[in-house]
Amino acid sequence: xxxxxxxxxxxxxxxxxxxxxxxxxxxxxxxxxxxxxxxxxxxxxxxxxxxxxxxxxxxxxxxxxxxxxxxxxxxxxxxxxxxxxxxxxxxxxxxxxxxxxxxxxxxxxxxxxxxxxxxxxxxxxxxxxxxxxxxxxxxxxxxxxxxxxxxxxxxxxxxxxxxxxxxxxxxxxxxxxxxxxxxxxxxxxxxxxxxxxxxxxxxxxxxxxxxxxxxxxxxxxxxxxxxxxxxxxxxxxxxxxxxxxxxxxxxxxxxxxxxxxxxxxxxxxxxxxxxxxxxxxxxxxxxxxxxxxxxxxxxxxxxxxxxxxxxxxxxxxxxxxxx
Amino acid sequence: xxxxxxxxxxxxxxxxxxxxxxxxxxxxxxxxxxxxxxxxxxxxxxxxxxxxxxxxxxxxxxxxxxxxxxxxxxxxxxxxxxxxxxxxxxxxxxxxxxxxxxxxxxxxxxxxxxxxxxxxxxxxxxxxxxxxxxxxxxxxxxxxxxxxxxxxxxxxxxxxxxxxxxxxxxxxxxxxxxxxxxxxxxxxxxxxxxxxxxxxxxxxxxxxxxxxxxxxxxxxxxxxxxxxxxxxxxxxxxxxxxxxxxxxxxxxxxxxxxxxxxxxxxxxxxxxxxxxxxxxxxxxxxxxxxxxxxxxxxxxxxxxxxxxxxxx
Ligand SMILES: [Zn+2]
Numbered sequence: 117x118x119x120x121x122x123x124x125x126x127x128x129x130x131x132x133x134x135x136x137x138x139x140x141x142x143x144x145x146x147x148x149x150x151x152x153x154x155x156x157x158x159x160x161x162x163x164x165x166x167x168x169x170x171x172x173x174x175x176x177x178x179x180x181x182x183x184x185x186x187x188x189x190x191x192x193x194x195x196x197x198x199x200x201x202x203x204x205x206x207x208x209x210x211x212x213x214x215x216x217x218x219x220x221x222x223x224x225x226x227x228x229x230x231x232x233x234x235x236x237x238x239x240x241x242x243x244x245x246x247x248x249x250x251x252x253x254x255x256x257x258x259x260x261x262x263x264x265x266x267x268x269x270x271x272x273x274x275x276x277x278x279x280x281x282x283x284x285x286x287x288x289x290x291x292x293x294x295x296x297x298x299x300x301x302x303x304x305x306x307x308x309x310x311x312x313x314x315x316x317x318x319x320x321x322x323x324x325x326x327x328x329x330x331x332x333x334x335x336x337x338x339x340x341x342x343x344x345x346x347x348x349x350x351x352x353x354x355x356x357x358x359x360x361x362x363x364x365x366x367x368x369x370x371x372x373x374x375x376x377x378x379x380x381x382x383x384x385x386x387x388x389x390x391x392x393x394x395x396x397x398x399x400x401x402x403x404x405x406x407x408x409x410x411x412x413x414x415x416x417x418x419x420x421x422x423x424x425x426x427x428x429x430x431x432x433x434x435x436x437x438x439x
Numbered sequence: 440x441x442x443x444x445x446x447x448x449x450x451x452x453x454x455x456x457x458x459x460x461x462x463x464x465x466x467x468x469x470x471x472x473x474x475x476x477x478x479x480x481x482x483x484x485x486x487x488x489x490x491x492x493x494x495x496x497x498x499x500x501x502x503x504x505x506x507x508x509x510x511x512x513x514x515x516x517x518x519x520x521x522x523x524x525x526x527x528x529x530x531x532x533x534x535x536x537x538x539x540x541x542x543x544x545x546x547x548x549x550x551x552x553x554x555x556x557x558x559x560x561x562x563x564x565x566x567x568x569x570x571x572x573x574x575x576x577x578x579x580x581x582x583x584x585x586x587x588x589x590x591x592x593x594x595x596x597x598x599x600x601x602x603x604x605x606x607x608x609x610x611x612x613x614x615x616x617x618x619x620x621x622x623x624x625x626x627x628x629x630x631x632x633x634x635x636x637x638x639x640x641x642x643x644x645x646x647x648x649x650x651x652x653x654x655x656x657x658x659x660x661x662x663x664x665x666x667x668x669x670x671x672x673x674x675x676x677x678x679x680x681x682x683x684x685x686x687x688x689x690x691x692x693x694x695x696x697x698x699x700x701x702x703x704x705x706x707x708x709x710x711x712x713x714x715x716x717x718x719x720x721x722x723x724x725x726x727x728x729x730x731x732x733x734x735x736x737x738x739x740x741x742x743x744x745x746x747x748x749x750x751x
Contacts, residue, residue, distance in 0.1 A: 283650075286679055290669060290688060294670065295645075296698060303655060344615050369613065380617060431621055433614065434524065434578035
């Protein structure tokens with residue numbers, strides 16, 4: 117949530133926690149408006165900002181993973197409520213169920229009618245359970261397909277917001293074709309004759325993420341991550357011990373900065389000092405601006421050309437031989 | 440298009456070339472029925488247990504030998520790519536893992552692409568080699584699928600892909616994930632050319648491979664007992680803390696749940712695949728469509744012509 121206080125300090129934010137603790141104490145003392153205390157608070161606040169700038173411009177890959185998963189980081193619905201007017205949620209895959217892990221619907225961004233699709237993790241116990249922590253079942257991906265096809269039919273651009281640890285691993289999900297649902301969703305993204313813009317807002321977790329992120333423009337928040345496997349999962353397979361997640365995070369090259377260099381994403385959206393969990397509103401505003409710009413760049417292009425360019429772009433991914 | 444400068448692999452090569460290191464007198468135990476099997480008998484029986492019918496994995500090269508008519512086919516050379524784009528290192532360097540797999544399998548990566556005929560029908564087959572880093576899909580495998588699909592389109596041939604893969608190759612990070620859309624585009628090109636795209640799901644087909652081209656076949660065939668699914672069984676068990684049902688993620692289980700068209704025993708595959716391609720390809724093979732006679736076509740002549748089909 118944009119204005120949720122930062123409850124949890126990450127382990128590399130110890131100095132920040134101390135400084136903010138002091139500020140809190142001083143503010144508590146300062147009922148009478150003591151000028152020296154006001155000065156001291158201001159001085160400490162400057163230090164906090166300096167420290168935050170310092171820490172956040174040098175985050176390791178593993179620290180980024182923690183930031184990307186921070187519970188106070190703005191989630192999909194925060195972006196939607198701030199950026200999408202007339203948002204009209206649409207439910208169900210018309211086959212089996214409504215999956216709250218993927219929200220979707222119609223709305224307007226800067227006056228332009230769009231279809232919005234995104235993974236929502238939830239912000240408290242109740243909503244996390246409702247949204248299954250952002251881990252979709254096949255129904256979620258089939259709803260996404262349905263909404264993308266709706267967008268295609270009505271000529272509406274598609275905006276997707278990616279934030280998931282991955283597709284849900286469960287018996288029912290497998291029985292109802294999790295693999296097929298993801299594969300088909302990728303195929304539908306590739307078939308669209310309308311612009312599709314994706315923004316990775318937190319965690320881009322493997323197949324569950326790419327299913328809705330095969331886009332003309334793939335944007336990523338400055339401290340988001342996007343990977344083929346979680347660092348923990350990678351460590352437990354390749355290092356045979358989940359404790360090596362730090363090494364795995366480094367090796368996987370999962371930060372926005374790495375991905376831009378690899379040509380997998382197109383643009384990084386800056387977050388405020390100390391990341392989006394400290395300045396949700398500013399982060400969301402920056403995201404809104406980037407999405408609107410991407411949409412206006414794409415909106416004039418013919419549908420067949422859009423589709424062809426999108427396919428060309430993804431056909432080249434990793435190919436260095438130039439077939 | 441360097442992969443089109445392919446070379447003809449003499450038929451004889453497949454007979455004498457693929458020497459196994461298995462000692463002549465070795466006996467193996469069937470993991471399913473525990474019967475002791477003489478390895479040469481097992482090999483001659485396409486790695487299917489003669490006692491219980493259990494299908495063990497079949498080496499990639501033998502797939503091609505057994506599926507193409509008379510075991511005759513032409514392998515194509517695949518384009519080179521940057522071998523280690525992320526400079527990945529876990530307990531071991533990725534380049535060393537690649538080197539090991541290359542020397543033990545004698546091939547560059549986990550896929551072979553070849554063309555020939557299956558049941559008299561033109562076909563391009565891309566087959567995974569599970570022995571090469573678990574058949575994992577990185578850029579090189581992506582190259583194989585893309586090249587195979589483009590070759591099928593050029594030759595107006597059916598495209599058959601035979602995955603046997605644990606999923607994406609972690610050592611290529613996000614670039615391996617990007618092979619999911621990439622291979623999907625490749626098979627879209629085959630489909631849009633009006634050619635059959637057939638997937639033969641072999642053990643195992645999981646992760647990023649199952650969640651892309653492998654689940655998009657016009658026809659999905661699986662081998663008996665093959666494990667097919669998205670998430671690994673261990674991950675699911677750890678997540679839900681329940682025991683998995685009997686036969687979970689096996690080919691027969693997927694058939695039961697409507698996820699594949701058929702489960703076909705290995706010995707019947709050449710005939711089945713040839714028949715399916717023949718049936719799908721009838722239009723392009725120039726066969727004449729037998730006109731429906733006036734008597735059988737008559738019923739809707741007086742239905743009012745509003746185009747609505749009668750409900751039945
Ligand atoms: Zn047996």
